[in-house]
Amino acid sequence: MKYSSILKAFSLLFISLLATSCFSEKTHKQPKLVLQITVDALRGDLPNRFNKVLGEGGFRYLMNQGLHYSNAHYQHANTETIVGHASLATGTIPAAHGMVGNVWFDREQGRLVYNIEDPEYHLLSANSDVDQKTEIDHTQKTAKSDGRSPNNILTSTLSDEMAMHFAGRSKIFAVSIKDRGAVSMAGHAGKAFWFSKANGEFVTSNYYYKKYPNWVTQWNADKPASVYAGKSWTLLHSAEKYMFADADNREYETDIAGFGRTFPHEYGKVDDKYYTTKLTLSPAGDDLTLNFAKTLIDSENLGLDDVPDYLAISFSSTDYVGHVFGASSLESEDNIARLDRTLADLFSFIDNKIGLDNTLIVLSADHGQPEAPGYLHELGINKAHYFDVDALDKTPAITALKKKFGIAKGLIEAYFHPYIYLNQKLIHEKKLNQAAIEKAVAEELMKFKGVAYAVSSTALRTASLPDTVMIRSILSNFHAKRSGDIYLVYEPDVFINDFDGLTVTSSHGSPWRYDTFVPVMFAGAGLSAAKNTRFITPYDIAPTIAAYLGVKTPSGAIGNPLREVLNK
Numbered sequence: 001m002k003y004s005s006i007l008k009a010f011s012l013l014f015i016s017l018l019a020t021s022c023f024s025e026k027t028h029k030q031p032k033l034v035l036q037i038t039v040d041a042l043r044g045d046l047p048n049r050f051n052k053v054l055g056e057g058g059f060r061y062l063m064n065q066g067l068h069y070s071n072a073h074y075q076h077a078n079t080e081t082i083v084g085h086a087s088l089a090t091g092t093i094p095a096a097h098g099m100v101g102n103v104w105f106d107r108e109q110g111r112l113v114y115n116i117e118d119p120e121y122h123l124l125s126a127n128s129d130v131d132q133k134t135e136i137d138h139t140q141k142t143a144k145s146d147g148r149s150p151n152n153i154l155t156s157t158l159s160d161e162m163a164m165h166f167a168g169r170s171k172i173f174a175v176s177i178k179d180r181g182a183v184s185m186a187g188h189a190g191k192a193f194w195f196s197k198a199n200g201e202f203v204t205s206n207y208y209y210k211k212y213p214n215w216v217t218q219w220n221a222d223k224p225a226s227v228y229a230g231k232s233w234t235l236l237h238s239a240e241k242y243m244f245a246d247a248d249n250r251e252y253e254t255d256i257a258g259f260g261r262t263f264p265h266e267y268g269k270v271d272d273k274y275y276t277t278k279l280t281l282s283p284a285g286d287d288l289t290l291n292f293a294k295t296l297i298d299s300e301n302l303g304l305d306d307v308p309d310y311l312a313i314s315f316s317s318t319d320y321v322g323h324v325f326g327a328s329s330l331e332s333e334d335n336i337a338r339l340d341r342t343l344a345d346l347f348s349f350i351d352n353k354i355g356l357d358n359t360l361i362v363l364s365a366d367h368g369q370p371e372a373p374g375y376l377h378e379l380g381i382n383k384a385h386y387f388d389v390d391a392l393d394k395t396p397a398i399t400a401l402k403k404k405f406g407i408a409k410g411l412i413e414a415y416f417h418p419y420i421y422l423n424q425k426l427i428h429e430k431k432l433n434q435a436a437i438e439k440a441v442a443e444e445l446m447k448f449k450g451v452a453y454a455v456s457s458t459a460l461r462t463a464s465l466p467d468t469v470m471i472r473s474i475l476s477n478f479h480a481k482r483s484g485d486i487y488l489v490y491e492p493d494v495f496i497n498d499f500d501g502l503t504v505t506s507s508h509g510s511p512w513r514y515d516t517f518v519p520v521m522f523a524g525a526g527l528s529a530a531k532n533t534r535f536i537t538p539y540d541i542a543p544t545i546a547a548y549l550g551v552k553t554p555s556g557a558i559g560n561p562l563r564e565v566l567n568k
């Protein structure tokens with residue numbers, strides 16, 4: 001055979017291989033709706049762990065009739081809400097999408113900023129105010145303005161790609177209790193609604209609308225949040241069904257005034273200062289989210305024509321309940337049982353309206369969840385403890401460093417998990433070497449009990465650091481304009497529990513496996529049931545849906561389409 005004919009034969013073979021690998025994927029019909037569910041802080045093991053309290057049609061539908069990936073982990077270090085949501089939306093790491101934390105220090109403004117705050121816009125609501133009744137969601141207090149927009153998200157989202165591909169004909173919406181849970185998923189082209197603790201309404205900003213759609217005004221006028229007044233959060237099943245039936249009253253749980261540590265948890269009166277906050281600390285928050293989402297599906301006629309629509313729903317209660325009571329508590333167990341009913345309700349509603357066969361469903365989480373130190377102590381795991389960061393700048397080691405470099409005033413400008421921001425102005429004025437100070441501070445921090453790593457950003461940028469999983473995860477989180485000067489990683493089971501004076505039971509945000517571990521479940525759209533234990537990342541989700549729809553991948557995406565979803 002002549003060389004040219006061999007070449008021809010090979011190229012023909014190559015073309016046919018290409019055809020089978022790429023073009024056979026689009027054998028399915030286009031879904032009418034992409035439903036992306038995010039359960040805030042749903043650690044990957046939790047649905048199976050609490051299997052005994054689950055019913056039919058919720059998690060069991062996803063796990064038994066869908067594709068369940070049980071070994072999915074984030075690769076970035078700062079496992080926080082906006083970081084995970086933005087990663088799900090964009091299919092990439094914070095180094096690319098830019099959402100490095102719930103809060104970061106903006107050097108230009110010289111202050112801490114909240115991830116999606118945007119002074120160019122304002123909250124679109126007649127009677128809400130900036131000072132939300134938020135005691136748990138401390139991070140929002142950082143924001144100077146009540147304006148919210150996706151402008152800080154630097155790469156495109158899956159929803160943006162759908163908008164571009166379908167020439168703006170896809171209807172794109174996102175709903176969540178948390179503003180950042182909705183704004184991130186709606187992307188730059190969609191519409192976002194979130195819950196205002198100030199007035200118990202679902203709100204948006206004038207980035208999205210000039211005026212509320214009538215159905216939203218009507219929904220708010222009906223005051224669905226007020227129906228919980230005088231009621232309480234009780235157990236869904238009889239107590240003996242629960243793994244944690246005998247562990248309701250634990251002194252390490254956060255005792256919120258009037259809500260308490262044990263069932264029933266009273267919501268109190270509508271005009272109680274913390275009424276709406278209590279709703280979010282219980283399954284009521286997810287109920288309200290479902291209620292609003294169902295009205296949205298109806299009112300906006302989602303999934304009724306041939307152009308695929310997109311709806312993201314982020315359920316926040318699992319996260320708040322975890323922070324307050326811990327992942328291993330009767331409250332967390334009952335919350336999962338009730339979330340399961342919420343999901344079953346949502347799926348049956350969609351089945352009636354649109355058909356599950358016409359709906360591509362994906363469920364995942366923005367991050368996992370740690371165990372509360374108190375729970376670990378009960379099991380004899382005594383090394384678990386809380387880390388006091390408040391006194392960092394005044395510790396003898398840092399004081400000695402300041403003396404060495406001739407700095408009297410604060411060397412540490414700000415600390416907000418996970419970054420320490422040095423006083424660069426001071427360092428510059430004194431003509432000191434920033435890299436040398438970062439290195440010296442990092443070395444001192446490494447000596448603290450409970451600190452696993454302290455990595456200098458200059459070192460990340462310039463030095464040849466060892467290629468370890470930890471360093472890679474910190475690099476994945478690194479954005480030159482937003483990251484701080486030193487990344488602080490605590491040892492496993494060591495946490496900060498003090499947020500602006502409020503003590504919580506547990507907090508996620510580490511690169512450890514309990515925080516990176518999330519479920520990934522695809523269902524509907526005629527997908528066959530399968531369980532998969534191979535290692536995947538949540539960055540794969542957006543590229544998978546993009547490939548499924550035949551739209552291009554989001555601009556910064558690093559994940560790979562999951563072949564099991566495409567080759568059904």
Ligand SMILES: [Zn+2]
Binds near residue numbers: 041081319
């Ligand atoms: Zn959280």
